[in-house]
Amino acid sequence: MPENFExxxxxxxxxxxxxxxxxxxxxxxxxxxxxxxxGSVVSMLGKNWFKAAVIAVLxxxxxxxxxxxxxxxxxxxxxxxxxxxMQDAKVYYSNRINEKLELINAYPAEELGLDxxxxxxxxxxxDTYKTLENELKNNPGNQRIRGAMIRYYQLKLELLDKIxxxxxxxxxxxxxxxxxxxxxxx
Amino acid sequence: MKASANNLNQTQLDGNVxxxxxxxxxRAFRELYNAYAAAMYNICLxxxxxxxxAEDTLQEAFIQVHRNIGKLEREASVTAWIKRIxxxxxxxxxxxxxxxxxxxxxVEVAEEAGIDEDSFTWTVSxxxxxxxxLPQGYRTVLNLYLFEEYSHREIADMMGITESTxxxxxxxxxxxxxxxxxxxxxxx
Numbered sequence: 001m002p003e004n005f006e007x008x009x010x011x012x013x014x015x016x017x018x019x020x021x022x023x024x025x026x027x028x029x030x031x032x033x034x035x036x037x038x039g040s041v042v043s044m045l046g047k048n049w050f051k052a053a054v055i056a057v058l059x060x061x062x063x064x065x066x067x068x069x070x071x072x073x074x075x076x077x078x079x080x081x082x083x084x085x086m087q088d089a090k091v092y093y094s095n096r097i098n099e100k101l102e103l104i105n106a107y108p109a110e111e112l113g114l115d116x117x118x119x120x121x122x123x124x125x126x127d128t129y130k131t132l133e134n135e136l137k138n139n140p141g142n143q144r145i146r147g148a149m150i151r152y153y154q155l156k157l158e159l160l161d162k163i164x165x166x167x168x169x170x171x172x173x174x175x176x177x178x179x180x181x182x183x184x185x186x
Numbered sequence: 187m188k189a190s191a192n193n194l195n196q197t198q199l200d201g202n203v204x205x206x207x208x209x210x211x212x213r214a215f216r217e218l219y220n221a222y223a224a225a226m227y228n229i230c231l232x233x234x235x236x237x238x239x240a241e242d243t244l245q246e247a248f249i250q251v252h253r254n255i256g257k258l259e260r261e262a263s264v265t266a267w268i269k270r271i272x273x274x275x276x277x278x279x280x281x282x283x284x285x286x287x288x289x290x291x292x293v294e295v296a297e298e299a300g301i302d303e304d305s306f307t308w309t310v311s312x313x314x315x316x317x318x319x320l321p322q323g324y325r326t327v328l329n330l331y332l333f334e335e336y337s338h339r340e341i342a343d344m345m346g347i348t349e350s351t352x353x354x355x356x357x358x359x360x361x362x363x364x365x366x367x368x369x370x371x372x373x374x
Contacts, residue, residue: 005360008308009332015310016333018231020224025241029219029248033212 060128060155086136086146093153097124100160107167122160128152204261207252215252222265223248226272232329233276235318247275273334277344280322306371316366324359331356 009016101123132152135145199221206214226247230240250271258267317325330341331352338356342349 005308005313005364006332008313012310013333016314017224017228021227021241021244025223025227025245025248026216026219029245030212030216032245032249033215033252 060152060159086140086149089150089153093150093157094124097153097156097160100157100164103164104160104167122163124156199264204255204258204264207255208258215255218251219248222268226268229269229272229329229334230276232317232333233273233326234279235322235325239279243275243279244272246279247272250275269334273330273336273344277326280326306368308367312367312370313363315370316363319366320359320362324355324362327352327355328359328363 104122129152132145132149135142136149139145199217203214203217203221207218223244227240227244230243230247231237234240234243247268251268254271258264317328320328326345327341330336330344331338336344338349338352342352345352
């Protein structure tokens with residue numbers, strides 16, 4: 001019985017199928033999946049860097065608060081005097097942090113993609129900062145609190161630097177003025 | 187095992203394989219791969235035309251399946267979902283090789299009015315060989331329509347060309363296959 005092209009294909013559909021792929025496909029796939037699992041955190045950071053950055057801030061804050069809860073009983077009431085080095089550090093870091101925040105805030109909110117809570121968390125004087133500041137006032141000579149405060153400043157600076165770098169790479173700079181400022185920064 | 191994507195029966199998979207895949211279970215993913223690899227490989231082979239490219243494309247497609255399986259909402263549609271990923275990978279790889287689908291219209295196929303199909307014999311090997319010899323654009327349209335059973339509209343959307351172009355290319359591809367098979371009949 002004569003057949004036309006389409007009906008021939010339909011009637012012999014199975015004969016057009018070849019055996020499956022060689023085992024090398026699964027082997028390569030498995031290696032890729034294993035590698036992908038190891039690199040999944042890095043990959044996640046790459047794709048969702050901003051969310052990851054905010055999460056990092058929250059984690060740092062949580063870690064600092066935990067640190068205080070754990071070591072509070074060890075704290076000694078030191079002399080209630082202002083330590084000059086801490087005052088200098090506060091001025092130095094606050095200025096640098098505020099400069100970077102100014103650059104970040106110059107970007108439109110839609111480019112930042114952060115809600116108000118996340119933006120608040122990026123600010124210098126967030127809840128963690130205030131807690132540290134109070135602790136420092138009450139225990140000005142306590143080495144642990146001073147160390148935690150400095151570390152807080154440093155981590156915040158590192159995070160803001162990272163955010164600025166990413167913003168610079170991904171978006172056009174907001175204004176000529178701030179672009180120049182940013183370029184001077186890096 | 188030979189299995190076409192259209193005949194794939196999802197009962198080959200345990201009910202919870204997809205759930206386990208979503209939880210990152212590599213053994214479950216292996217089960218999923220085993221169930222679909224042959225059918226999807228055949229799609230790749232038809233689309234790319236050679237074993238090496240077909241295997242590479244299959245691997246890339248399954249990496250994407252693995253990455254995105256968490257987004258699969260309706261498990262009943264897993265076959266169509268995987269097949270679409272595979273086909274899209276094939277088309278993307280063809281585009282990377284600078285295959286411009288819209289240009290295949292320009293390939294001349296001399297139409298032989300009323301080829302008498304009764305006068306020659308269709309064989310699987312002759313048809314396979316004829317399809318393999320088609321220009322890439324014709325072959326893509328013909329494979330997607332005839333073997334993967336996508337509609338002209340779906341093919342047009344996937345390839346980024348108009349539906350009428352798809353129809354024209356399909357008709358010409360069919361004509362070309364007829365001519366090649368007829369010539370093979372004459373040679374024998």
